[in-house]
Amino acid sequence: DAGVIQSPRHEVTEMGQEVTLRCKPISGHNSLFWYRQTMMRGLELLIYFNNNVPIDDSGMPEDRFSAKMPNASFSTLKIQPSEPRDSAVYFCASTPKGGQSTDTQYFGPGTRLTVL
């Protein structure tokens, strides 16, 4: 079975540009998470969807960040405009059921974003 798929794997852009990161969760999984990983702050949860509905977006840094999940097999994380401090590795993860503490998270390979 294919795991969580993220694209692109690497993105280099200039400050002020729009960046769109994409994620395809594992088929049949109900919940999807976006994380950001940096050396300084570790792994941070940005937003969580259950059955395509955003449940908790309290981790989204500011209005420049937005996320959508138009259907069960696709999600996007958009940054507009991008800033150098957004440089990080962004992970998408999915879980089979959602709403259960025993759920295992399945992570994608990540997108390494560099904003110059």
Add this chain to the structure above:
Amino acid sequence: GDSVTQMEGPVTLSEEAFLTINCTYTATGYPSLFWYVQYPGEGLQLLLKATKADDKGSNKGFEATYRKETTSFHLEKGSVQVSDSAVYFCALSDTGGSYIPTFGRGTSLIVHP
């Protein structure tokens, strides 16, 4: 709120040495506990988990026991290999509030031949 505290790294060992990475937690409910591993350039993947007190999770020679009395979930391996070099994350998912996972900061392990 929930929190996870891991020992800071890096942990540097010689091949075949014994490994312990400490993890303690605070939670309001009855959490499940996890260890995830991240190899260079990859996403996190589940190493092992335990869903109730006194459970032992094990995988690939790694073990961790859910100790409710000491709120701990220490990771151990009897004989590490160079291929175990990675970053290890302790995490919990609680029933007492949000079940969204809480991750520790990660501990880097470097194993030398």
